[in-house]
Amino acid sequence: MKRKNLIVLLWVSIGTALFFFLFFTDEKTLHNFILSFAISALYSFFLGIGNGLLNDFLNKKIPWSEATTKRAVISIISILVANFILVYLCNYINFVIFQKAATPAEFFSGKYNFMNWFMVNIALLISAFLHAKGFMEELKKTSKKEVVEQKLIATSANAQFESLKNQLDPHFLFNSLNVLSSLIDENPKQAQKFTASMSKIYRYVLEQKDKELVTVEDEIEFAKTYCDLLKTRFEDSVDFIFEVNKEDYRRYVVPLSLQLLLENCIKHNFATSSKPLIIKIFSENDILCIENNLQEREQMKESAGIGLANIVQRYSLLTKRNVFIERSEDYFKVKLPVLSVKPNTISTKIDNTDKAYEKAQKRVKEIKGFYGNLISYCIVIPFLIIVNLVTSPKNIWFFFPMLGWGIGLAAHAMNVFAIGKNWEERKIRKILEKQNKQ
Template identity: 80%
Template sequence: MKRKGFIILLWVSLGTALFFFLFFTKEKSFHNFLITLLISSMYSFVLGLGNALINEFLNRKFPWSETTGIRAVLSVISIIIGNFILVYFCNYMNYVVIQKTATTEAFFSKEYGTTNWFMINIALLISAFLHAKSFMEELKKTSRKEVVEQKLIAKSANAQFESLKNQLDPHFLFNSLNVLSSLIDENPNQAQKFTASMSKIYRYVLEQKDKELVTVEDEIEFAKTYCDLLKTRFEDSVDFVFDVKKEDYKRYVVPLSLQLLLENCIKHNFATSARPLVIKIFSDNDTLCIENNLQAREQMKESAGIGLANIVQRYALLTKKNVFIEKSEDYFKVKVPILSDKPSNISAKIDTEDGSYEKAKKRVKELKGFYGNLISYCTVIPFLIIVNLLTSPHNLWFYFPMLGWGVGVASHAFQVFGVGESWKERKIREIMEKQKNRR
């Protein structure tokens, strides 16, 4: 326990001693005050330190944030058993050892049973409050930690995304200038047309490079312009076939993905008039496919690995859908996901589909409800015991609400930590995992 805890216990001991000395001690003397202070300190420190040690041990072995269900069950069991032992110890020291108002046999008889039970309920009230306070502090700490972690992840992902996008400008410009330099010597007129097309394409690159997603329609129009540029250089050696469904035009893809994939087709395959390279762009089951007949170059230039890897990484930052690559002896195909969401809604959709926040919110509500029920029980039952003992000590009716409500608290505990919806969900997941492993 920290220094602050010891100071609080000292003030509680002094305040309790003054209260009992002023209102319940007949002979006001310094000796009696010291005895009252000693008894008060014993109760405060034994119960306070005992519960603090139990709580600290459980915090180390079973943190709230990692094992919430197990920790809650252990907390309930530990505060009941622990306070039962601690209260009996304090009462024994008080009545048998210090004040000597009872013998050992009398202390464990029915005569002191009500007194012991009353003190146990008081101790349970205080202990339940401390454990609930510990839970709320751990919940706040975990929430703050998760918020910080999510911010760091978001910043890291954004920085990574920006880094990936910034690779496109120099890469595209470098390749375009290489094509232009070769055309200047071969065909100056086509080089001039190529320059005009390149300026149009580069304008699109500059417009779209700051966007996470663009419409399929915009990307297709850009791809057609880029294909015209390639046709300027390769003429009949390359053919392009576009067959994208009109209903997919308003959906979204990663910007410049088609340009990079078309560039890969040209770079990794040879094309001649006798054996033209045929590149098909079409949509199929929520994917945009780029397929070419496989005519692999025998001596390929060293690749920087930017194109396809860039697209895969950018999709990984935006969605859980994967980029698929198919290769056979006759063709090479890349499938990129077509997304239905607008760029600003993607992250929100992933969070909604996952449902982690709503599940956590529901779980916290269940735990708060249970601890509220437990604290209410530990508060009301001692009050009923006092009323019963003051009004009709020979008719102990407080047992009925104590037992009835106690069964309700126990049932609530099993529902929240053992046999509730969370238990059903866990069992369903376990069965599904077993079936999955068998397959």
């Protein structure tokens, strides 16, 4: 145990010894005070250290955060067994060795059964306090740890997303300049037209590259402009077909995804007037498909891997829906998820994590309130029991506050852990999870 806990047990022993010495000891002698302190220290240290070591052992073997139900069951069983043994041991040392009020035979004959039962209940209340305190401390640590981890994940994802987006700017410029360079030699007039179109397209790239999602309508309009630019170079060698449903126009895709896929089609396939490359962009349920007839180039330089990989990674950071690729002997198709609403994007994840932290703080406050109630119960009820048994042992009245407060405590526990404000949210979440699995 920690030194701080041992000091607390020492002060508890001194306080308890003074209480019994001043109010329940007839002869105020040094010997009686030392005896009172020895008995108080016996119970305080045996029960405190025993339950503390038990709680530390269970925290290492079965942490609350990993197996709450299993830990609760094992804690209850171990607390009952441990405190039963500790109380009988303390009572034996107290009555047989310290006070010499009974012989070993008398102690085990049943004469002290009521005292043993009474002390076991007191020990269980103290143990409940210690384990509740341990649970609350671990809950705070776990909550803070989870929030910190979520913040790190969100920050890392944000940095990764920004890195992916920053690939688009130089990537597009590099490829466009390559096309322009080839056109200058082949067709200077087309090169001038290409330069004008390129400036218009590059403006869109600069406007959209910092966004996480854009509407399908904006992306389609940009793709058509980009196709016109490609037509300037390849003329009849490339043909583009757009068959996108109008209802999909207000939905969302990642920006510049069509441009990257169109670029891949041109880069990986040959196109001639006799064998034109046909690229089709169309809707399929809630998916935007980009399909081309397969005319692979025989000698291809190793790809930089920016295009398709970039799109897949950006989608993975924004949604659980995947980008699918279909390939056959005749065609190559990429399926992009079309999002009906903007999800919790990367830029808002840190804000959402802050809200989650506030919610976690509120939850910890509720649990702290319950355990504060439990701790008060564990302190006040034993005091009332002692007062009752000392002042009027024949008139047992402590059962009434113990039962009444106990019912209130149970209701408080149900409100915090079972039927509280979060119960409806948990039920809704479970129903939605079941529907998603179907």
